Amino acid sequence: MSIELKNVSKQFGGVKAVNDVSFSVNEGELMALLGPSGGGKTTVLRMIAGLEMPTSGDVFIRGQRMNDVSVRERNIGFVFQNYALFKNMTVFKNIAFGLKIKKWKRADIKDRVAEMLKLFKIEGLEKRYPHQLSGGQRQRVAIARALAPKPSVLLLDEPFGAVDAKVRQELREWLVKLHHDLNVTTIFVTHDQEEALEVSNRIVIFAPGGNLQQIGAPREVYEQPANLFVAQFIGVMNILDTEVKDGVARAGELQFAAHDQPNGTKLKIGFRPYAVQVSTDLNLYPYKAVLRHTFFLGVMLRLEFQLSSGLPLRSRMTKEEYAQLGLEDGREVSLQIRNYRILAKEEVGLPPETEFKYQPPPTIAEHI
Amino acid sequence: MAGTVKRKNGDSHRQSRRGTEEKPFVKWILISVALAFCLVFLLLPLVNVFAQAFGLGWKAYLNALRDPNSWSAIRLTLIVAAIAVPLNTIFGICAAWAIAKFNFRGKSLLITLIDLPFSVSPVVAGLMFVVLFGMNGFFGPWLENHPLHLFGKVIELKIIYAVPGIVLATMFVTFPFVARELIPVMQATGTEQEQAALTLGASGWTTFWHVTLPSVKWGLIYGIILCNARAMGEFGAVSVVSGSIVGQTETMPLWIQSLNNGNTQAATAAAFAVASLLALLALVTLGFKTLLEWKQAREYQRAQEAPLPPIPQSDTAFLSKMS
Numbered sequence: 001m002s003i004e005l006k007n008v009s010k011q012f013g014g015v016k017a018v019n020d021v022s023f024s025v026n027e028g029e030l031m032a033l034l035g036p037s038g039g040g041k042t043t044v045l046r047m048i049a050g051l052e053m054p055t056s057g058d059v060f061i062r063g064q065r066m067n068d069v070s071v072r073e074r075n076i077g078f079v080f081q082n083y084a085l086f087k088n089m090t091v092f093k094n095i096a097f098g099l100k101i102k103k104w105k106r107a108d109i110k111d112r113v114a115e116m117l118k119l120f121k122i123e124g125l126e127k128r129y130p131h132q133l134s135g136g137q138r139q140r141v142a143i144a145r146a147l148a149p150k151p152s153v154l155l156l157d158e159p160f161g162a163v164d165a166k167v168r169q170e171l172r173e174w175l176v177k178l179h180h181d182l183n184v185t186t187i188f189v190t191h192d193q194e195e196a197l198e199v200s201n202r203i204v205i206f207a208p209g210g211n212l213q214q215i216g217a218p219r220e221v222y223e224q225p226a227n228l229f230v231a232q233f234i235g236v237m238n239i240l241d242t243e244v245k246d247g248v249a250r251a252g253e254l255q256f257a258a259h260d261q262p263n264g265t266k267l268k269i270g271f272r273p274y275a276v277q278v279s280t281d282l283n284l285y286p287y288k289a290v291l292r293h294t295f296f297l298g299v300m301l302r303l304e305f306q307l308s309s310g311l312p313l314r315s316r317m318t319k320e321e322y323a324q325l326g327l328e329d330g331r332e333v334s335l336q337i338r339n340y341r342i343l344a345k346e347e348v349g350l351p352p353e354t355e356f357k358y359q360p361p362p363t364i365a366e367h368i
Numbered sequence: 369m370a371g372t373v374k375r376k377n378g379d380s381h382r383q384s385r386r387g388t389e390e391k392p393f394v395k396w397i398l399i400s401v402a403l404a405f406c407l408v409f410l411l412l413p414l415v416n417v418f419a420q421a422f423g424l425g426w427k428a429y430l431n432a433l434r435d436p437n438s439w440s441a442i443r444l445t446l447i448v449a450a451i452a453v454p455l456n457t458i459f460g461i462c463a464a465w466a467i468a469k470f471n472f473r474g475k476s477l478l479i480t481l482i483d484l485p486f487s488v489s490p491v492v493a494g495l496m497f498v499v500l501f502g503m504n505g506f507f508g509p510w511l512e513n514h515p516l517h518l519f520g521k522v523i524e525l526k527i528i529y530a531v532p533g534i535v536l537a538t539m540f541v542t543f544p545f546v547a548r549e550l551i552p553v554m555q556a557t558g559t560e561q562e563q564a565a566l567t568l569g570a571s572g573w574t575t576f577w578h579v580t581l582p583s584v585k586w587g588l589i590y591g592i593i594l595c596n597a598r599a600m601g602e603f604g605a606v607s608v609v610s611g612s613i614v615g616q617t618e619t620m621p622l623w624i625q626s627l628n629n630g631n632t633q634a635a636t637a638a639a640f641a642v643a644s645l646l647a648l649l650a651l652v653t654l655g656f657k658t659l660l661e662w663k664q665a666r667e668y669q670r671a672q673e674a675p676l677p678p679i680p681q682s683d684t685a686f687l688s689k690m691s
Contacts, residue, residue, distance in 0.1 A: 051563055071566045078567040084560035088582040097578075098568035149568065 002027040002153060002185040003048060008057035010043050010210070017043045018210035020057070025153075025202075030179045031187045032200035036233070040210025041189045045155050048187065050074045062152060077146030077184075079156040083138050085130040091117075091141050092126035098149035116144040135163045136171065147184070156188035160195060172199050193234050197222065205230055223272075228343040231270045236302075238314050239270045239343065249342075252309030253287060256340055271340040273302070276315040278333050280325050285334035289313065291327055303327070305335065417647045420640035424633070432638035433645070440615045441623035441642065444531070448619060449599040452538040456595055460546025461588070465580075467547075468554030469562075482547050485540055493540050494608025501527040501536075529611030534619065537605040542598045549591030553584045586664045590657065597653040601646055620646055 003025040010018040018040040025031045033041040046052040047059055050071035059066045066074060086094050095116050099109045117123045120140040130138060139159065146154060159175065160168045176199055179186050190196050196203045197218040205213040205221060207229050214226040225231035231239065242249035242256065244265040249258040256269055279285055288308050295302040301322050305313045313335065317325075327333070389395070422429050432438060463482055467475060485493065502508045508528070515524045527533045561583065565575040581588070603621040610617040618626065620642055627639035 049567060051567070071563075072569045072571065075569075076567060078564070080560050080564060082560065084564040086561055086564070086579055088579075088585075097565070097570070101569040101574065145564075145568070 002029070002062060003187070004060040005044070005048070006058045006060070008044070008047060008054045008059060010040070010047060010052060011055045016209060018047070018054075019212075021206075021210065021212045022057075023204055023212065023215050025185060025187060028183045028185055030176070030199065030201045031185075032196035032203045033187060033189045033206065034191070034193060034196040034203050034233075035206030036191060036208060038208045039191075039206035041191075041204075041206050042157055043210065044206075045157055045187060045189050048153070049076050049078045049155050051078070075149075075152050077143075077149070077151035077154045079139075079142045079146050079154070079159060081158045081161055083130075083142035085138060085142060085145070087130050090127050090129060091122065091133070094130070094141055095126075095145045095148050098145065102149055112148055116148050120144045136167050139163060139171065143178075147182070151184070153185040153187065156186070158190060159188050160190070160192075168195075175199055197234070205233065225270070225341065225343065228268055228270075231341070231343050236273055236314060236316075237270045238273065238276070239268055240311070242267045242269050252307055252311040254307070254311065254337070256337075258342070261345075266346040267342050268344040269340050270343045271337050273314045273316040275338045275340065276305075276313060277336050277338060278303070278305075278315060278317070278325065278327075279335075280327070280331065280333055282332060282334045285336035287335045289333055289335050291329055291331045291333060294322075294327070294329055305333070307335075414647055417640055417643050420637060421644040423640070424637045428634070428637055429641050429644075432641035435638065437615045437618070438623060438638070438642055441618045441620045442645070444534070444618065445600050445620040447531070448535050448538050449596055451535050452542060452599045453592060453596050456539055456542055456599075457546050457588075457592055459543065460550060460591060460595075463547040464550035464554050467551050468557075469559050479551075482544050485543050490537075490541055490602065490604030491608055494537050494605040497533055497536055497540070497605075497609050498528055501533065503528070528609055529613065529617060531617065533609035534606050534617065537609045538599050538602050541602050541605045542595045545595035545598065546588065546591035549587045549594070550584055553587035554580075557583050586660060590660055593653055593656050593660075597650065600649055 005024070006022050008018060008021045009016070021040075021044060033044055035041045043052055047054050048061075050066065050069065054067065061074060061076075086097065089097070092113055095113045096109050099112055104112070113126070114123075117126060120143065122137060122140055122144070125133065125137060125141075130141070133141065143154075143156075143159075160171055163171060172195060175186075175188075188199070200218060202215060202217055203221050204215050207213050214221055214230050216224075221230060221234055225234060225237075228239070231237050240251040240254065242251040242254075242258075244250075244258050244261040244267060245263055247257070247259045247261070249256040249261070249265075249267045249269060251269070256267075258265075258267060261267065277285060282288065289305040291303060292306050292312070293304045295304075299318060300316050301319060303315045303317065303322075305315060307313060315335075390398075421432075433442075463478070466472075467479060467482075499505050500507055501511065503512070505528075511525050511527065515522045517523075525532070527536065557580075561579050562575050565579045570578070600619075601621060602619075603625070606619055607622055607625070610619065610622060612618055612622055612626065614623075614626065624639050624643050624646070627635050627642065630636070630639070
């Protein structure tokens with residue numbers, strides 16, 4: 001076990017930034033801390049680094065309790081959001097800084113910096129100052145500087161926040177490759193769920209107020225969101241307010257099996273766009289709908305249907321499937337929903353006769 | 369008809385181009401007023417100082433400076449500056465650091481206090497020290513009754529009408545310069561670079577020496593130069609605490625005043641001779657300041673225009689080669 005947090009809380013004045021968080025990171029893992037702003041993820045990262053001290057709880061690195069160990073002695077590599085390169089030093093001196101502090105021999109420092117320059121493909125830039133570098137180069141210098149002294153863990157705060165969108169995609173792949181080659185335990189903070197899903201081995205998801213929601217592999221949190229918050233935050237999901245009547249949860253004409261739920265129970269039910277099956281054969285599937293709009297996202301298309309009851313539904317398919325079905329806006333289709341999850345439950349039952357009121361837009365997560 | 373249209377277009381073009389500028393004659397009037405003011409109130413008196421100083425010839429000028437009392441005043445001024453400037457530099461860095469890098473209660477009070485010497489009349493500042501350390505002041509009698517015993521000698525620590533008082537008064541008056549120059553620079557730099565140094569294992573001292581100080585270098589030097597100029601030129605506060613004992617507690621500005629009161633032609637010339645040194649200091653300070661600004665601009669310019677070595681790969685081309 002490389003890093004472990006036990007019941008860690010952090011308060012700034014009266015504001016709770018991190019609330020009783022426990023999780024552990026395995027040696028060599030690439031972990032993402034994901035959450036909206038105000039989720040306390042950066043504070044968690046800074047507490048692991050020792051830049052913030054927990055109000056309560058313990059932080060362990062390689063089995064050693066770190067609460068009273070200063071930043072300097074934790075042997076961590078930290079990459080700041082805006083890189084925080086030493087602007088009065090050249091690239092060479094920036095990377096060599098940590099080695100000089102650790103009293104490496106001059107020749108060793110030279111070798112190590114050369115090695116880092118080569119690894120990060122920034123040879124030839126060693127005499128430049130930070131302001132003479134592009135955003136991507138700065139980031140690589142910052143990571144090289146953090147990794148040069150061979151830290152036990154690499155911590156990155158929003159590593160791709162400050163580079164433009166086109167470079168970002170490629171840097172993600174690069175980080176995965178780098179992690180694969182060096183195999184150093186890495187934790188990075190991001191608010192971009194796509195980035196977390198794509199890059200990490202595991203994801204820790206935070207909600208505002210520093211509350212941990214779920215820990216799991218990308219596939220796990222995507223397919224089995226632990227609760228409504230995670231479902232809404234990760235990927236796109238159709239989320240419906242339903243009410244149980246005679247063992248069936250209903251929203252409009254949609255029906256979901258809910259055998260063990262008493263009448264009147266309110267359930268939030270969610271399903272991914274790919275769980276919606278579409279046919280132009282109006283008798284094949286149970287629900288009738290009209291294709292309202294098609295959004296082109298490259299290879300994938302996003303489709304918005306409207307059920308006979310007025311409920312909107314979101315689906316995805318490839319261009320080929322779309323062409324095969326011969327779909328077009330305004331076309332009538334039949335639908336079915338393959339699988340779904342119960343995300344939240346409110347058992348304070350209302351009388352079963354209560355009229356169902358559907359409120360369309362806010363119930364469908366919009367996260368593309 | 370076509371002609372008028374054309375002219376109209378031309379006018380509107382000119383107007384839009386200079387939409388933010390004043391009419392030429394306003395510009396020239398403002399420039400001439402500023403220039404005339406500088407000429408009459410700054411340049412003319414300065415030239416006059418040197419003219420008067422050399423009025424009785426080179427020999428008289430050198431003799432005036434070689435006079436033991438003049439020499440003692442010059443030496444005292446240098447000593448006072450040599451103590452006050454480094455101390456104020458250290459205090460200034462501490463104060464600026466505290467204000468720029470930490471959040472604490474009473475921060476705005478501290479900022480106000482740093483500015484206090486600017487808003488208090490130097491004479492009042494001097495009087496404050498007389499009230500504190502003078503014979504009839506708070507600590508005066510106590511100091512008189514408690515002489516220091518050092519190396520077997522008994523030393524009576526005299527502050528007012530002695531060098532320590534002059535140093536104190538000078539330090540009070542020149543306190544804000546370094547801090548005032550540093551605070552905005554430090555605030556702009558933020559604390560991330562220092563945090564980065566910490567995560568790399570650097571001690572507080574190493575961080576200060578290798579990261580903080582280089583990034584505020586120009587502001588610091590500028591503050592020190594201004595502080596020094598004021599320390600050497602201060603009259604009001606120093607005159608109250610010095611007691612003007614000729615050859616002992618007279619700094620250059622005080623000595624110039626005494627000489628000028630002499631009312632003989634030779635004394636006046638001598639006064640101007642010493643004054644010329646202070647004027648020279650002002651010019652040197654000004655020169656340094658200009659040089660600094662120029663160097664700073666050039667360093668920046670150079671960094672901008674430096675021919676960059678060829679980059680081995682573009683930002684992301686290396687990705688394909690890695691996999």
